[in-house]
Amino acid sequence: MIAIGSDHGGYKLKEEIKKYLDEKNIKYKDYGTYSEERTDYPIYGELVAEAVSKKEADSGILICKSGCGMTVIANKFKGVRAATMYNEIAAKHAKEDDDINVLTIGADFVTLDQAINVIRNWIAGEFKGKRYEDRLNMIKEIEQKNMK
Numbered sequence: 586m587i588a589i590g591s592d593h594g595g596y597k598l599k600e601e602i603k604k605y606l607d608e609k610n611i612k613y614k615d616y617g618t619y620s621e622e623r624t625d626y627p628i629y630g631e632l633v634a635e636a637v638s639k640k641e642a643d644s645g646i647l648i649c650k651s652g653c654g655m656t657v658i659a660n661k662f663k664g665v666r667a668a669t670m671y672n673e674i675a676a677k678h679a680k681e682d683d684d685i686n687v688l689t690i691g692a693d694f695v696t697l698d699q700a701i702n703v704i705r706n707w708i709a710g711e712f713k714g715k716r717y718e719d720r721l722n723m724i725k726e727i728e729q730k731n732m733k
Contacts, residue, residue: 630658635708652691680710
């Protein structure tokens with residue numbers, strides 16, 4: 586299951602992404618926001634990242650105007666590896682090499698088609714393991730030292 590959330594700046598794109606996920610029968614849970622009324626991105630970034638961190642969701646998608654703020658908040662949670670993606674090739678590599686489990690998107694910088702391509706390639710990507718697993722273990726060690 587994918588946890589999905591946005592602030593007001595990403596709301597319209599989130600709603601379109603949900604239609605795509607519905608068409609593809611991909612399960613998700615919407616953590617808000619539920620309108621274009623001004624709100625603060627950390628609220629929704631926290632909800633989605635917490636769901637992924639606690640393994641209540643397999644992965645997450647966060648949308649704000651730039652994607653950057655959502656990435657910052659999501660990476661504050663143990664076990665979350667979030668990255669902002671603007672193209673499908675980078676999204677595929679992010680999953681394959683870094684096992685990115687929270688995808689963030691900047692609504693102001695992508696079209697709907699670009700966002701769907703990013704999501705499609707990220708979902709289709711398979712973590713390669715092997716030497717990449719060693720790097721993830723290094724990240725886990727750093728988390729243990731720095732995230733009390």
